[in-house]
Amino acid sequence: MRNVITLVVREMGAYFRSPIGYVVPILFWLLCGLRFYLDMMHSSGDLNSALRQLMGGFHFWLLSFLMIPALTMRLLAEERRSGTLEMLLTAPVDDWEVVVGKFLGAFLFYTFLWVPLLIYLAAVLFLGGSPDMGSVFANLLGVLLLGALFMSVGLFCSSLTANQIIAAVMTAVCLLVVSFLPEVGRLFPQVQWIQAAGDYLSFFRHFDEFRGGVVDARPVLYYLSLIGFFLFLTARSLEARKWR
Amino acid sequence: MIEAISLTKRFGPVQAVQDASFRVEKGEVAAFLGPNGAGKTTCMRILTGFLPATGGIAVVAGHEVSQNTRVVRSVLGYLPESVPLYNDMRVREYLDFRARLKKVARSRRRSRIEEVLEKCGLTHMKNRLMGNLSKGYRQRTGLADALVGNPEVLILDEPTVGLDPNQTLEVRQLVTDLGKERTVLLSTHILSEAEAVSQKIIIINQGTILVVDTPAGLRRRVRSHLPIQTEIKGGKKSDIVAGLEDLKGVTAVQQGEPAGDDREWNLFSLSYRPEADPRESVFQLAKTRGWSVREIHREELSLEQIFRTLTRGEGEGGAGA
Numbered sequence: 001m002r003n004v005i006t007l008v009v010r011e012m013g014a015y016f017r018s019p020i021g022y023v024v025p026i027l028f029w030l031l032c033g034l035r036f037y038l039d040m041m042h043s044s045g046d047l048n049s050a051l052r053q054l055m056g057g058f059h060f061w062l063l064s065f066l067m068i069p070a071l072t073m074r075l076l077a078e079e080r081r082s083g084t085l086e087m088l089l090t091a092p093v094d095d096w097e098v099v100v101g102k103f104l105g106a107f108l109f110y111t112f113l114w115v116p117l118l119i120y121l122a123a124v125l126f127l128g129g130s131p132d133m134g135s136v137f138a139n140l141l142g143v144l145l146l147g148a149l150f151m152s153v154g155l156f157c158s159s160l161t162a163n164q165i166i167a168a169v170m171t172a173v174c175l176l177v178v179s180f181l182p183e184v185g186r187l188f189p190q191v192q193w194i195q196a197a198g199d200y201l202s203f204f205r206h207f208d209e210f211r212g213g214v215v216d217a218r219p220v221l222y223y224l225s226l227i228g229f230f231l232f233l234t235a236r237s238l239e240a241r242k243w244r
Numbered sequence: 245m246i247e248a249i250s251l252t253k254r255f256g257p258v259q260a261v262q263d264a265s266f267r268v269e270k271g272e273v274a275a276f277l278g279p280n281g282a283g284k285t286t287c288m289r290i291l292t293g294f295l296p297a298t299g300g301i302a303v304v305a306g307h308e309v310s311q312n313t314r315v316v317r318s319v320l321g322y323l324p325e326s327v328p329l330y331n332d333m334r335v336r337e338y339l340d341f342r343a344r345l346k347k348v349a350r351s352r353r354r355s356r357i358e359e360v361l362e363k364c365g366l367t368h369m370k371n372r373l374m375g376n377l378s379k380g381y382r383q384r385t386g387l388a389d390a391l392v393g394n395p396e397v398l399i400l401d402e403p404t405v406g407l408d409p410n411q412t413l414e415v416r417q418l419v420t421d422l423g424k425e426r427t428v429l430l431s432t433h434i435l436s437e438a439e440a441v442s443q444k445i446i447i448i449n450q451g452t453i454l455v456v457d458t459p460a461g462l463r464r465r466v467r468s469h470l471p472i473q474t475e476i477k478g479g480k481k482s483d484i485v486a487g488l489e490d491l492k493g494v495t496a497v498q499q500g501e502p503a504g505d506d507r508e509w510n511l512f513s514l515s516y517r518p519e520a521d522p523r524e525s526v527f528q529l530a531k532t533r534g535w536s537v538r539e540i541h542r543e544e545l546s547l548e549q550i551f552r553t554l555t556r557g558e559g560e561g562g563a564g565a
Contacts, residue, residue, distance in 0.1 A: 010333075010341050013333075018332060082329075082330075082331070083324065084328040084330055086294055086328060087389070089294055090292045090294050090320070090322045090324075091317060091345040091346060092317040092318035241295065242295065
């Protein structure tokens, strides 16, 4: 466990030492701020609707699909390219500790991106607004779980190659393909189970459950188990050096 | 202690290491000597647990590597060949990260890091970004990393590559000191380096271990195969050849062209029986016949010659340098 903490600290540090750790947050905050401002203006101050747009509107998805591959592409691909993976895996750490450390480091950075939201909320409360706090936090939980899932996919893709660009493209493609699953179900309207499976595997539907303001154990479990699955795949992919 | 018992490694159809067995005791420095691609790095990676062997057993500090990888890694300091480092970190910061991974107790961490910085001559570089370090300083940082956990066993893959002559001497001295109470296995393709630092030389070529011997033993094995070169003038070529061939112990004389335009000088290369050293009698011969001699020397022991000799077997002579 201490290894994991050491690795998380290094990973977080690595974000702040690279330009990506500045470019991504600045763009993200600018776009989110603009979006929130415009929504507030257009919906004549409907705070809850603006918050829902911020955490699940068109721009939210666009940013997630673009930003997360950019944040995860470096994680293992860079270690593989520069050979530091050999240093890391010959230190007394287990493969899974490396995987979990990398994942948590990346996830904490993603969480950090959402910190300004709390500042918006504080400002709104201070100005006398009354956001639906339960719904906001349920939505935020969904956002974090979705981000974690995307990052576990990104981490896995990053473990497959020594090229960061390939890792990023692969991550984006994987996410897009999965996002089409419900549509695949709709291609076979007469086969009930394909449609059900497509719907079930889609992260959209589970995400929407959070957006309704309800925290149900099922979607939480859906995300956690998929995250676990991708972390497991990543650990296996690190181990794959041994089969070659 | 390091022990390899008929280690074998295949990468698909490529046989990287074949049936390699050797042993390095505590308090001993052993050098893995071989040309590039001989299987040195693969052997070392197996010993560190980074790669599993296809067959055979690797034991480090009493633990079977494939069974107790984690334990083995905690008693091991490893310097990989190209010294991969995080270019975005600073030297001291990196060593702190590595010391944490290697479970150096918090109370001792700071002093331990200062100690290895000092030992590796890095103290004045500790706040540099590793991406800006020269090759020599990268090498030292890698070495400092290998040492920071105070490991019982050190595996150093080409520790002096890219260093200038002074740094090379410093690192060799460091390795010699470390070898006094630890087990050290290092790899090199420079024979003089292996001779200078190690008590045991393991020669490997094309994945197969050719010989494991002390530096002195190795020299004994190979010396008799090293031709003697001499440059003589003043007599007729055929007379000189005949005279040299009559010397005790000489088995063959070959003629060569001396360097440069000195047409009056003749170059001869002598092969001789293992127990003989005809250098002195060459001089005496020239003295009695009134010839001039400007060079008599035995070829330096070179890696190529060792390979040629060892792969050819003992029986044949070493003519034709």
